Amino acid sequence: MSIAYLGPPGSFTQAALSGLGVPPDQAVPYPTVRQALDAVRAGDASAAVVPWENSVEGSVTESVDALTSGRDLRIVGETLLRVQFALGIPTGTPDTPGSTPDGAPDGAPAWLGSVRQVLTHPIAHAQCRTWLGANLPRADVVTTASTAQAAKEVGTAATPGAAAIASPNTLRRYGLRIVADDIGDRHDAVTRFVKVTRPAAATDAPPTGVDRTSLVVPLADKMQHLHTVLQEFARSQVPLTAVLSRPGGCGLGTYSFLLECEGHIDDPGVGVVVASLTRHHSAYLLGSYPRADLGRLALSR
Ligand SMILES: O=C(O)C(=O)C[C@]1(C(=O)O)C=C[C@@H](O)C=C1
Helix, strand or coil: CCEEEECCCCCHHHHHHHHHCCCHHHEEEECCHHHHHHHHHCCCCCEEEEEEEECCCEECHHHHHHHCCCCCCEEEEEEEEEECCEEEEECCCCCCCCCCCCCCCCCCCHHHHHCCEEEECHHHHHHCHHHHHHHCCCCEEEECCCHHHHHHHHHHHCCCCEEEEECHHHHHHCCEEEEEECCCCCCCCEEEEEEEECCCCCCCCCCCCCEEEEEEEEEECCHHHHHHHHHHHHHCCCCEEEEEEEECCCCCCCEEEEEEEECCCCCHHHHHHHHHHHHHHCCEEEEEEECCCHHHCEEEC
């Protein structure tokens, strides 16, 4: 069966598929993270790959919210990808010497004068803020469901004054001319992607010794329990790797927590913590899966 991913082709998510062992001929692009996950829920895809966390911008809350909107999906794997960004404009864009936009630096290249609008994914935008602020401070930023979608829209519509931020290969794929490369604020930016399945299909991976466990603790209006939740990890000496609060749905100040820790549910420490949080705080498991290795990063260009 097919494997859904955040498309269109050329997205960073597509570049991450090989790191999760997804054969290219099984991968099917979906327009949004939610639609990719819903395809798994509906049984139209056996698994989905979605972005989960970025080293510069933090958690991909769209993915966290879409995944935790039900208790019916499990994370079964993760991979890491180094992400690099470039700016592309339609090939027909004429250079307009002497018309650099308001606020652009003196002596800026001529093509800058033509760019009024930059399309990209919000997390890519967040990673290119410094470059955009210095070079295109007055350009409108239009967010798209993925960087590849931005490249596709700019390449297809060839709207005068529009540019896209995506990986260099993706800009080329959609026929754009790269006018600025390596425009990310951090050259070591990394995005973590996860593979998600229905629990019935999830052959829970056995412990490898280098695993991660993700769970949700929906504290909602019982915020005073947060410190006891965190103490459970300390007591069992289980290292927490992430704590993310999301709106709990019961008004301001109520939260649901995504917690991630080192170790596997079948490891004694993690097992004890998850069992206790499940019993006392209605926690539920999102998955125990092999942790990706920072030393074996793929580079997406
Ligand atoms: O826009 C894409 O191409 C994606 O795959 C999404 C995404 C993300 O959500 O973080 C993936 C990696 C980059 O950090 C920017 C965007």
